Amino acid sequence: MEMAPMTKRDKILLYVVLMLSFIVLYIRFLLIPGIENVQQAKADLTEAQDAQTAMQETILMASVNAADKNTTWGDLQNANAVYYSLLSSDELDTLVTGLELNHNMDPVSLSIGEAGTQNLTGYAAGDNAGQTAAPAGSTAAATDADTDAVTADTVGTTAAGNAILQQILAADLIPQYDQASYFRTSDVTFSCSGDDSDFFALLDDLADNYPSVQLQNFSISTRSYAAADGASVTGNVYNVTLRVVLCDKGGVQP
Known part of the structure; x- marks a missing residue:
């Protein structure tokens, strides 16, 4: 069968x-694939340009950030100089016993508690009573103090370091270094014997020169105790509880 020839219309x-x-x-x-590829390419280009801009800003800010970091680190070191490092029990023993002996007191007993982390509050009888270690309104505390502070790390600093540290903790360092773990405290309870005048001089020394040692309480009793030569002596015995503020300086690095 022959196919019919295609017409012009066909x-x-x-x-x-x-x-x-x-x-x-x-x-x-x-x-359609070409359009999709073009759109994806434009999106990739925009993302790459944004990343490039961010990296350029980071590079430009690197020197500024490094300078700020060094400045903050230096401020922290100056501020925490008034506080003790994490002292061992033997070091706390040396600190407290040395304080007693320097004021002609005879040590009777000593108990050292474990260092614990907590939020510190102002001394109950002080201007900052009830405030935490970094209160917004306490930065002026102790700024006018001009007495020397004797600590395990430095000699010649003053209680003004408290205000500096409070300012730092109240600002940029709080998100990075948890206040409760940066500060630690150890309660030290001791008994000693001696004269009232020497004991009160010891308390004055604590108040004037040991800003990171807080006097919690003390009592005076009269009882018989063994003197250094073994003889029985009747006299005053002073029972004191101190709270030593420790600072985890090694746990924070630049």
Whole structure:
């Protein structure tokens, strides 16, 4: 059976079908993927440009951040100089016993508690009573003090370091260094014997020169005790509880 020759109309219809097929295939497999690729490329370019801008800003701020870090670290070291490092029991023993002997007191007993972490509060009888270690309004405390502070780390600093440390802790350092773990305290209870005048001089020395040692309480009793030569002596015995403020200086690095 012979095929009828294609008429002009058939040829036109065939041409139209081929052209429509070509257009559909072009749009589906070339145009749409191309548009998607262009859009993805633009998004990648924008992301890369944003990353480049951020890196450039970081590079520009590197020197400023390094300077701020060094300044803050120096301020921290100056501020915490008034506080003791994490002293061992033997070091606390040496500190307290030396204080007694320096004031002609005879040690009778000594008990040293474990160093614990906590939020420190102001001395109950002081201007900052009830305030925490970094209160917003206590930065002026002790700024006018001009007496020397004797600590395990330094000699010649004053209680003004308290105000500096409070300012630092109240500002940028709180998010980085938890206050409760940065400060630690150890309660030391001791008994000693001697004269009232020497004991009161010891208390004055504590108040004037030991800003990181807080007097919690004391009592005076009269009883018989063994003197250094073994003889039984009747006299005053002074029972004292101190709270030594320790600072985890080694746990914070620049």
